[in-house]
Amino acid sequence: xxxxxxxxxxxxxxxxxxxxxxxxxxxxxxxxxxxxxxxxxxxxxxxxxxxxxxxxxxxxxxxxxxxxxxxxxxxxxxxxxxxxxxxxxxxxxxxxxxxxxxxxxxxxxxxxxxxxxxxxxxxxxxxxxxxxxxxxxxxxxxxxxxxxxxxxxxxxxxxxxxxxxxxxxxxxxxxxxxxxxxxxxxxxxxxxxxxxxxxxxxxxxxxxxxxxxxxxxxxxxxxxxxxxxxxxxxxxxxxxxxxxxxxxxxxxxxxxxxxxxxxxxxxxxxxxxxxxxxxxxxxxxxxxxxxxxxxxxxxxxxxxxxxxxxxxxxxxxxxx
Amino acid sequence: xxxxxxxxxxxxxxxxxxxxxxxxxxxxxxxxxxxxxxxxxxxxxxxxxxxxxxxxxxxxxxxxxxxxxxxxxxxxxxxxxxxxxxxxxxxxxxxxxxxxxxxxxxxxxxxxxxxxxxxxxxxxxxxxxxxxxxxxxxxxxxxxxxxxxxxxxxxxxxxxxxxxxxxxxxxxxxxxxxxxxxxxxxxxxxxxxxxxxxxxxxxxxxxxxxxxxxxxxxxxxxxxxxxxxxxxxxxxxxxxxxxxxxxxxxxx
Numbered sequence: 001x002x003x004x005x006x007x008x009x010x011x012x013x014x015x016x017x018x019x020x021x022x023x024x025x026x027x028x029x030x031x032x033x034x035x036x037x038x039x040x041x042x043x044x045x046x047x048x049x050x051x052x053x054x055x056x057x058x059x060x061x062x063x064x065x066x067x068x069x070x071x072x073x074x075x076x077x078x079x080x081x082x083x084x085x086x087x088x089x090x091x092x093x094x095x096x097x098x099x100x101x102x103x104x105x106x107x108x109x110x111x112x113x114x115x116x117x118x119x120x121x122x123x124x125x126x127x128x129x130x131x132x133x134x135x136x137x138x139x140x141x142x143x144x145x146x147x148x149x150x151x152x153x154x155x156x157x158x159x160x161x162x163x164x165x166x167x168x169x170x171x172x173x174x175x176x177x178x179x180x181x182x183x184x185x186x187x188x189x190x191x192x193x194x195x196x197x198x199x200x201x202x203x204x205x206x207x208x209x210x211x212x213x214x215x216x217x218x219x220x221x222x223x224x225x226x227x228x229x230x231x232x233x234x235x236x237x238x239x240x241x242x243x244x245x246x247x248x249x250x251x252x253x254x255x256x257x258x259x260x261x262x263x264x265x266x267x268x269x270x271x272x273x274x275x276x277x278x279x280x281x282x283x284x285x286x287x288x289x290x291x292x293x294x295x296x297x298x299x300x301x302x303x304x305x306x307x308x309x310x311x312x313x314x315x316x317x318x319x320x
Numbered sequence: 321x322x323x324x325x326x327x328x329x330x331x332x333x334x335x336x337x338x339x340x341x342x343x344x345x346x347x348x349x350x351x352x353x354x355x356x357x358x359x360x361x362x363x364x365x366x367x368x369x370x371x372x373x374x375x376x377x378x379x380x381x382x383x384x385x386x387x388x389x390x391x392x393x394x395x396x397x398x399x400x401x402x403x404x405x406x407x408x409x410x411x412x413x414x415x416x417x418x419x420x421x422x423x424x425x426x427x428x429x430x431x432x433x434x435x436x437x438x439x440x441x442x443x444x445x446x447x448x449x450x451x452x453x454x455x456x457x458x459x460x461x462x463x464x465x466x467x468x469x470x471x472x473x474x475x476x477x478x479x480x481x482x483x484x485x486x487x488x489x490x491x492x493x494x495x496x497x498x499x500x501x502x503x504x505x506x507x508x509x510x511x512x513x514x515x516x517x518x519x520x521x522x523x524x525x526x527x528x529x530x531x532x533x534x535x536x537x538x539x540x541x542x543x544x545x546x547x548x549x550x551x552x553x554x555x556x557x558x559x560x561x562x563x564x565x566x567x568x569x570x571x572x
Contacts, residue, residue: 005348017346018458021427022368024348025450032355032363042374042535043357045364048443052434069561076565109432109452113412116431120413124544127435128411163558171550175543176438177405185546189554193561220568304438315532318539 040312047311048177051304053107058301060103061169062294064134065196066203067096068162071141073200073220075159078152083213085204090144090151092203093158097138104134126172133168137161166196173304179245179317180307181300187238188300191231197224198265199293205272206286214282218272225269225289228296232262244316248306249299257299264292321421322464323522324473325489326395327496328534329382329508330480333359333373333393340475341371344460364535365396367448370457371472372396376533383528384504394525394534395472395481398423398444398457399512401542402519406456408544409439414454421486421522422459430454441518441540459522486522493526500526517541 004024008015036044074089105114118135122128140161143154170192174185181188201221208214236258240246248254271277271285307313341347347368355361358375365372376392404423407415414429415436425436425445432452436445445456460470468474473483482489490513500508507528512521517540531538 005351006346007349008346015346017344018460018462019345019347019368019370019455022348022448022453022455023451024368024448026348027450028349028351031351031353032357035355035357041532042376045357045535046443047535047537049437049440049446051438052447072562072565076569079566079569107434109434109447109454110430113431116412116414116429117433119429120411122411122413124408124547125411125435126547126550127409127433131411163562164554166561167554167558171547171554172435174550175409175547176435177441177443177537177540177543178438182543182546185550186553189550190557190560193554193557197561197564216568216571219571220565223564223568311532311535314537318537318541 041315042311045311046309047314048308050308051176051178053301055298056103056106058297059294060100061192061297061301062195062199063096063103064100064169065166065192065293065297066199067093067100067141068137068165069196069200070096070203071137071144071155071158071162072166073204075155077213077216078155080212080216084209085207085213085217086155088207089200089204090141090155090158092200093137093141093162094145097134097141100134101138126168126175130165130168130172133161133164137165163193167193173300176304177314178304178308179242179313180239180248181304183239183241183245183317184235187231187235191228191235191296191300194224194227194231195293195296198228198268198289201225202268202286202289202293205289206283208282221272221285221289222269225265225272228265228292229262229269232258232265232296242313242317242320244310244313245307247310247313248303252302252306254299254302254306257295257302261292261295261299264288264295266292268292321486321522322459322484323400323421323486323489323524324397324470325482325484325493325524325526326397327480327482327493327526328392328394329500329505329526329528330478331373331393331395332478332480333375333391334477335362335373336475336477337371337395337472337481338362338369338373340471341457342369344463344471345370345458365398365444365446365456367446367451367455370397370455374534376529378529383506383508384500392529392533394527395476396534396536397472397523398459399442399518399524400457400459400522402522403542403544404518405439405441405542405544406436406445406454408542409435411435418459418461420459420461420464422461422464424458424461425454425456427453427455439543441537441542490524493524496526511536515540517545
């Protein structure tokens, strides 16, 4: 007796059909959700398939953004002359690239096939383009650890790759059928880039030691946090064109995360604006900013999942 | 270019297509459970369910009939879109277009990234968790290679599922709509034979109610169409960030 749910006697039949390679353990596919009495849809069932990505993906959005923006910030600081933070930024970029790759591989259905991502170059697939960006960034960030001119040139390249690394994930999300992600196609990139800037400046702000470093890092941290708060509003406004689409930002897990992100970044901004803040306050600002940035990525991710569960979000969005 | 024309007004809900598909392709079962949604105990298309018959019970008559109740039954399948969201999103090149115009996922290439699942505007593609890869209807590529009809079309007892050359199918489908209109079923229309957002579906339908009733999107669009705007927006955002960092770095 086979346990793969096929009911084919191997002594009588051979498995050669197009679905015969499916490794089935007998575990059934996702059950059908409870039907609803909803005459305007098909028993209230979701029309789309829910994203299959796990928490490692939104966490990658944060780590990749942090690494990319840190590389850029480190290179900018280098223009000012020597600073301890330049090296710190390079380490964050290198470590972030490694962690990013691990998080992405962790989410794959077949992990050992991760390298297939680089079989082709495919401009139509933001995920493929992103893999190339991350690979280039990883290479440059590794080179940036070498002392001397090689390290400096690599650090410059890492900065150039780091900026798109911080932003492409928003294009990846909006290039889907998920209503809230698709509708936010132009308002999500500024949000993700601002969130990446908050991620990096939060860490730099907590680690800055000299007054000279602190001045520039604080200035950037304040601007980044203001931008994140602003882009939060513009994203919410843009997806609110169709009320059904924006719903997940106001309710459930995604709604709570969305609010938490604002509170975190807002509180962090308030601490950054404190002129002669003690070191503890700067660290608190860094922690709050980091938590806010993480909450932003998870909120957008969870909102997408919620937006798919409601068939009316898709229907109203397409009819609008 | 080959495809399906599914005339839902001919469907009797026998599910022969579901069974034939499972058997021919040797797909694992979905389990035995009752959903409570009319006679639809399959629920939705999935990684191991490549045909799905939906059942709608309406307290309204079909045009040209006297009964005050009507059944809508539709055998759903992958649409093999002319511009396929899954294919354009696939980062590995596992999803390809075949010589028959169908969209095919190569299981030996797919690494289970899950991008096609979210990129499909019809909710067709799914990743099987125990297998790790994405699966969907292949338009019976093996049968087409041997000059045979796909298993579902072959098994359909009422010719609700018609397989053939797309140009001829479209002519036939338009004639069928005219015929139904003449008979008083004025609500009959074709779904997807031409479609702006997807460039048209290689598996299109004749429906008798709005698409939402059958769990079909009213105006699907390949997500890639919106990507250039997103890339531009991202470009502007990172240029802004770079400018900000440079300005901050050069100010004393």
